[in-house]
Amino acid sequence: MAIKNYFLSVRSFFVNSGKKEISIVLGLFVLFLLFRLPLLDFIYHQDEHKWARIVNPVFSLQGESVHPPLTEITFYYFGELFGYDHLRWLILLFAAACFWLIFAIAREHYGPKAALCSLLLFAIVPYSVIASIQIDIDGAILPFWILLTLWSFAKIDWPNFNQSVANRRWLIIFSIAILGGLLSKISFILIAPGLFFYYLHRYQAAINRRLFARVFYVSLAVLAALTIILLLLHWLYPPLSPVRFLEYTRNFSWFNFSSRNYFQVLFLVTKAILLLSPFLLLLLNLKNFGRRHEFWAWYIISGLFFYLVLFDFSNRTIDRYMMFLILPLVFIGGDVLAHWFNEAKNSAGRSFITKNLIASGIVLLPLGAWLALSYNKILPLVPKIAYLEQIKNLDFSFLLPFSSGSGPLGFYMSVKFIVLFWLTSLVAMVFWDIYKSAKFKIIANSVFFTAALIYCVFFNAELAYGWLYGSPDKVANSLFEEVVNNNDVGKVTTYNDTGTYELDRAGKHGGRFYTQPLFEDSSRRKMQQYQGYYTVVDFPEINKYSIFWKYLQSCGTVFQTQSKKINGYLFDCRAGDKNLFNN
Structure with missing residues (x-):
């Protein structure tokens, strides 16, 4: 019923709002799509192909995800219905749902103009565009559950809960959102401090024993529901391990400051900041809005503490984790612009x-x-x-x-x-x-x-x-089309794990190599032992003075393609000079 009321409210907006506002909202949604539709055919890269291979039964890797099970199951059924080559469409659907939830939340809490500005930021900020098509959890799936949680939580009149049937209906949506978020990724809990202080501020609630008792009983109910759902999902989807994601958390280092790769953290976080665009500077105005954005302020604090202080993610894709800043930027920035x-x-x-x-x-x-x-x-x-x-x-x-x-x-x-x-x-x-x-x-x-x-x-x-400097994706498509269609080419080792999904699907994946110091020794050993073909989409570019490039240059070039400044190569290294590794 609550969902029905939402669609009725959307209908009411289109009926009662002026043509200008409706046109702007629809225009922003078109802009949202225009920036994302050209990206839907991009090849799966690194963690993306891992998801595609895990959920596709052809690769026999089902149940291998280290995250809570809902995302894997969702990818699996979408792939069964529409094909595993089209998983980006599923992410785009979640992002589109986020678009409309952002509109609903911002319009209700900050006003119509702030809602339009928030939609503009969500449509055009580069990191938001990438997040909307990236096959993973942090970009669109997790934000969807966060937005649904906040929206439904704010709809409930908690002090007068028993006086309205609508409160119970919104509670159902709130419960679904909480369970959906927790079953998608553990970092969903980062919204908890924001919800807690949002509740205290909105209702001027006192921090007392009664409040903590409510939180305790709600937490118990959520844990019980999670346990039942995990067991049910395991029954419906046997490859799933109900506790695998909990075991995975043991790999995380807590408060490990001595061995962190701080330069790597700085490098990746800086790139994430640059992708958030200069609009990120709008967050500096947070101090001028008092408690108006208290939820997002606590979300920022929780996220930065979780990713940069509590755990050591220095050797992981920490730049992806910084996507949690997109939603605060969208709401706070939209309000500031308005x-x-x-x-x-x-x-x-x-x-x-x-x-x-x-x-x-x-x-x-x-x-x-x-x-x-x-x-x-x-x-x-x-x-x-x-x-x-x-x-x-x-x-x-x-x-x-x-x-x-x-x-x-x-x-x-x-x-x-x-x-x-x-x-x-x-x-x-x-x-x-x-x-x-x-x-x-x-x-x-x-x-x-x-x-x-x-x-x-x-x-x-x-x-x-890639109008200015070339498109790595165009190079990759051309290169791997040649590899797949060339019957003389057998197993291929690929640079930077590029094209693994395409190679594995064709039965030609022979491994991968990296040139970063963390992987240098293992890559040298692989190249010394392996005699066969190599593919290189030279992005980011390999150091031309490195042992890796010198060895590849000693091999024969079977195929080469180019898009402006970016090159792609297929090397035949069956007769490559292995002596180079002894120097």
Whole structure:
């Protein structure tokens, strides 16, 4: 019934709202789709192909997921219905559901204009775009359960729970959301502090024995329901181990500060921040909104503590875990933008705002294009110290690879472009904060918004099409099509685990190799022992002075393909020079 009421409220919105607001919402949803639809055919990369192989019965890996079972089961049934090559569509469906939940929550809590600004951020922020098609849990599936939990929790009148039948109906949705989140990923618990303090603030509740008793009994009920559901899922889906994900948590290091790879953490977290775009600076305004965003403030604190302090994720895909910042950015940033534009409209009028936005675009768009198209060299992935040397020398004429072990394959972006647009956005925000003139504030706001918007468009376009520096995905598709169709090519070892799903499906996967220091010794041993074919999608680029590249160059090149600055190779190393590894 509660879901029915929601759809009735959506219907009421479209009936009672003005045509302008409806058109903007639908236009933003079209924008949301336009940035994501070109990515749906990207090959599965690293953790993505692991999911595809785990759920596809052809590979006999069912039940191997180390996460709670709901995601694996959902992927499995979707794959059975629509094909295992189309799992990105499932993620997009979850992301689309997030879009409408964001609209419902933001409109109710922060107002119609804030809701529109939140939808804009969700549609265009590059990390949000990647999260919406990444085959994993953190990007769209977990946010869906978080949003559904918050939405239903806020709908319940807890102090007067027994006085309304609607409360019980919303409680059912809330319970489903809690169980869905916990059955998807353990990190769902990060919303608990936010819900707790949201409840205290909203109802001015006292922290006493009665409150803790309620929390205790609710927790017991959730644990009992989880146990029953896990056993039921195991019965329905026999490959599932009800406790495998709990055993996996033993591998985590608690408060391990001595052996953490801090440089790796810094490198990956920085890339995550850059993907969140200069709009991330909007979070600096959180202090101006009091307790209005208390839930998201506690969610940020919980997430940063969990991923950067409590556990050692330095040798994992920590950049993917930073996706938890997308939702706080969307809601807080949307509210800040709405506040800015509302103030500007009241003080100077819509015409003045429009003129400043256009003027900012006329200056910044050509400048961004010039920086992106000017000379930029490619640095190899290893050693990473080379990136620091460039920055230390204030030489930003190089490309930064945006890729991870989580997929999709990635893209390059000019560091000159990144630095200028972040600095422009930061300076504009500082000027807005220190100057009192209303018109000067509007100019600063316009520069900030335009710079951040152009930044997002460039990032998203390069990810989808590789117009500036080339598309690794296009190279990979061309390369692995040749490998699969060439009957003379047997087993293949692939660089950076690229194309494993395609190779394994064709029965040609012979292994993988990496060039990072963590894997260097094992990769050297593999290459010394293996005599056969190698595929290299040279992204991120292999160091051309490394032993790995020297060995590959001693082999015969069977096939080569290129997309601007990105190359792909098929090497026949049956007669490669193994003596190179003895030097």
